[in-house]
Amino acid sequence: MVDRLRGKVAVITGAGGGLGRAMSVSFAGEGASVVCQDLNGDAAHTTADAASAAGAPGTLPWTSDVTDSAAIDAMFDAGREQLGVVDVLVSNAGVAETPGDGMDKIQGLAGSQLVHMSDDAWRRMLDIHLSGAFYCARAMMRALLDAGRGGSMIFISSIAGTSGWGPPHYAAGKGGLLGLMRSIARTHGGLGVRANAICPGVIDTNMTRAIPPAMVDGLKMMTPLGQIGDPSDIASLAVYLAADESKFVTGQALSPNGGLVI
Numbered sequence: 001m002v003d004r005l006r007g008k009v010a011v012i013t014g015a016g017g018g019l020g021r022a023m024s025v026s027f028a029g030e031g032a033s034v035v036c037q038d039l040n041g042d043a044a045h046t047t048a049d050a051a052s053a054a055g056a057p058g059t060l061p062w063t064s065d066v067t068d069s070a071a072i073d074a075m076f077d078a079g080r081e082q083l084g085v086v087d088v089l090v091s092n093a094g095v096a097e098t099p100g101d102g103m104d105k106i107q108g109l110a111g112s113q114l115v116h117m118s119d120d121a122w123r124r125m126l127d128i129h130l131s132g133a134f135y136c137a138r139a140m141m142r143a144l145l146d147a148g149r150g151g152s153m154i155f156i157s158s159i160a161g162t163s164g165w166g167p168p169h170y171a172a173g174k175g176g177l178l179g180l181m182r183s184i185a186r187t188h189g190g191l192g193v194r195a196n197a198i199c200p201g202v203i204d205t206n207m208t209r210a211i212p213p214a215m216v217d218g219l220k221m222m223t224p225l226g227q228i229g230d231p232s233d234i235a236s237l238a239v240y241l242a243a244d245e246s247k248f249v250t251g252q253a254l255s256p257n258g259g260l261v262i
């Protein structure tokens with residue numbers, strides 16, 4: 001399909017990574033202009049180039065830390081000036097670990113990561129996943145109100161947020177995103193804004209390539225569909241949630257996970 005996002009302008013954070021790049025290219029292929037944000041500037045530019053090649057009418061690579069609220073505000077202003085009012089947000093930037101989080105002190109799922117986790121490690125995780133999403137949602141909402149328009153916000157959570165898979169700080173951040181999403185959906189629907197979350201299972205990206213192969217095999221065995229996911233499994237759902245065909249869908253957490261969580 002083509003043109004399902006024609007005329008839309010999307011901000012995708014963490015666009016340099018596995019899911020971010022796949023979503024950026026899919027959005028571009030459906031006719032959206034895309035602001036490609038990432039902490040890694042080279043990766044942001046590579047994704048913007050790929051989005052242009054896929055047919056995006058306009059792209060804007062943006063290098064910043066998603067926890068820098070002033071830089072996020074500046075990104076939405078620049079997006080509006082160069083591409084048009086941003087009416088789709090994919091809040092996707094994320095990390096699986098933070099320095100000092102005690103991951104190195106435990107083996108697999110054995111032991112307590114909680115007791116080894118530093119305050120800074122806890123705060124950094126919540127800052128990236130939760131504060132970063134809030135800064136983006138706030139900046140987008142201000143611009144939408146100003147323009148008198150609605151839009152679609154998509155928050156990339158995780159099965160960690162719905163079911164506790166993963167470390168405590170990661171699960172807390174991903175669960176918090178669901179609260180943010182549900183509040184925005186409930187309180188901003190009357191303003192024409194939809195908010196939804198995608199809660200991926202295990203998807204093949206750099207983030208999951210650090211998982212030991214034996215553990216990946218175990219996860220596949222526990223998954224009814226017998227495999228881990230591909231970034232395109234998430235990108236296709238993100239396109240749907242960004243497009244007008246999902247106009248009656250808001251406040252939902254959709255979880256492509258192969259059946260690992262049912």
Ligand SMILES: NC(=O)c1ccc[n+]([C@@H]2O[C@H](COP(=O)([O-])OP(=O)(O)OC[C@H]3O[C@@H](n4cnc5c(N)ncnc54)[C@H](O)[C@@H]3O)[C@@H](O)[C@H]2O)c1
Binds near residue numbers: 020043065206207
């Ligand atoms: N891969 C999976 O199995 C999986 C499962 C569930 C949820 N997720 C979530 O999907 C999202 C994308 O993950 P991915 O699998 O593509 O991983 P990835 O590591 O390939 O990509 C993550 C991207 O986020 C960027 N990033 C990290 N910290 C940032 C910051 N402070 N500011 C801006 N950018 C930052 C990184 O530079 C990277 O490009 C994450 O939020 C992750 O938690 C992934």
